[in-house]
Amino acid sequence: MPELPEVETIARQLKDLVVGRRVARFESLWHRVTEPLPATHFAARLAGREITGVSRRGKFVVLELDGDEALIVSLRMTGKLLFREDGSPDDAFTRAVIRFADGTVLRFADTRKFGRMAIVDRADLLENGDGPRGPGQPLHRTLGIEPLSKRFTTRWLGDFLQLRSRSAIKPLLLDQRGIAGIGNIYAIEALWCARIHPLRSAGSMRPDEVARLREAIRFVLRKGIRFGGASRRDYVDARGAEGRMQQEFKVYDRAGQPCPRCGRAIVRTVVGGRGTFHCPRCQRAPRS
Ligand SMILES: [Zn+2]
Numbered sequence: 001m002p003e004l005p006e007v008e009t010i011a012r013q014l015k016d017l018v019v020g021r022r023v024a025r026f027e028s029l030w031h032r033v034t035e036p037l038p039a040t041h042f043a044a045r046l047a048g049r050e051i052t053g054v055s056r057r058g059k060f061v062v063l064e065l066d067g068d069e070a071l072i073v074s075l076r077m078t079g080k081l082l083f084r085e086d087g088s089p090d091d092a093f094t095r096a097v098i099r100f101a102d103g104t105v106l107r108f109a110d111t112r113k114f115g116r117m118a119i120v121d122r123a124d125l126l127e128n129g130d131g132p133r134g135p136g137q138p139l140h141r142t143l144g145i146e147p148l149s150k151r152f153t154t155r156w157l158g159d160f161l162q163l164r165s166r167s168a169i170k171p172l173l174l175d176q177r178g179i180a181g182i183g184n185i186y187a188i189e190a191l192w193c194a195r196i197h198p199l200r201s202a203g204s205m206r207p208d209e210v211a212r213l214r215e216a217i218r219f220v221l222r223k224g225i226r227f228g229g230a231s232r233r234d235y236v237d238a239r240g241a242e243g244r245m246q247q248e249f250k251v252y253d254r255a256g257q258p259c260p261r262c263g264r265a266i267v268r269t270v271v272g273g274r275g276t277f278h279c280p281r282c283q284r285a286p287r288s
Pocket of ligand 1: 283
């Protein structure tokens with residue numbers, strides 16, 4: 001499932017590929033891709049619009065449109081955004097197509113059909129920290145802090161962990177309303193890097209551990225971007241190429257193999273319903 005580094009990789013590529021292009025037509029091949037909006041309304045709102053920029057917010061690809069709106073794409077499990085030249089062969093499992101006026105296309109392919117597209121106000125994507133939080137808000141309006149931003153300081157993280165002191169650290173890192181963009185893989189790698197057990201409570205973290213965790217989060221995310229994201233099953237970038245970060249995992253999917261730091265066998269557990277990997281020596285379990 002694409003996380004911050006994979007989505008950032010796609011957004012950076014699309015910036016070079018689609019900025020300045022004008023949408024000629026939007027075609028839906030799976031009615032739920034644009035829900036709750038019917039595909040015909042969606043197509044009418046996109047037709048003639050220019051892509052003025054491409055960015056990322058949390059795990060959303062953000063295609064900025066003229067007129068203060070944005071087309072946001074949630075790739076979820078298996079979504080891919082593929083930029084193709086005029087007349088290139090079809091991509092399997094294409095669910096939607098954006099045709100540009102110059103003949104190029106952006107295809108949204110998605111085997112498992114969980115991915116979605118929406119047209120939103122760009123202001124709703126701002127990282128202001130006090131946006132609407134009530135139940136029923138769409139996810140893009142409730143996203144938390146960007147972990148690679150300047151605002152994500154050790155002090156910010158320390159305060160956040162105190163506010164949520166009873167939560168186990170790993171599920172807390174996955175909550176997009178707190179910190180946006182971290183998913184299962186990078187949470188696991190960051191906790192190993194910081195030598196923090198996934199079940200430690202957020203409130204039990206010493207100041208040096210908070211500082212290590214912040215550093216570790218930024219380190220693994222930046223490394224993921226540098227290696228073009230991680231491809232395990234489905235992820236490919238906007239040109240259809242795989243990333244290389246999966247070769248760099250220290251603990252993720254390495255149960256039974258030696259910890260690269262101490263040699264102890266990596267253990268797989270389940271935390272908050274998600275498969276989790278840690279080193280039982282480097283990441284000491286909390287008492288009881
Ligand atoms: Zn170890």
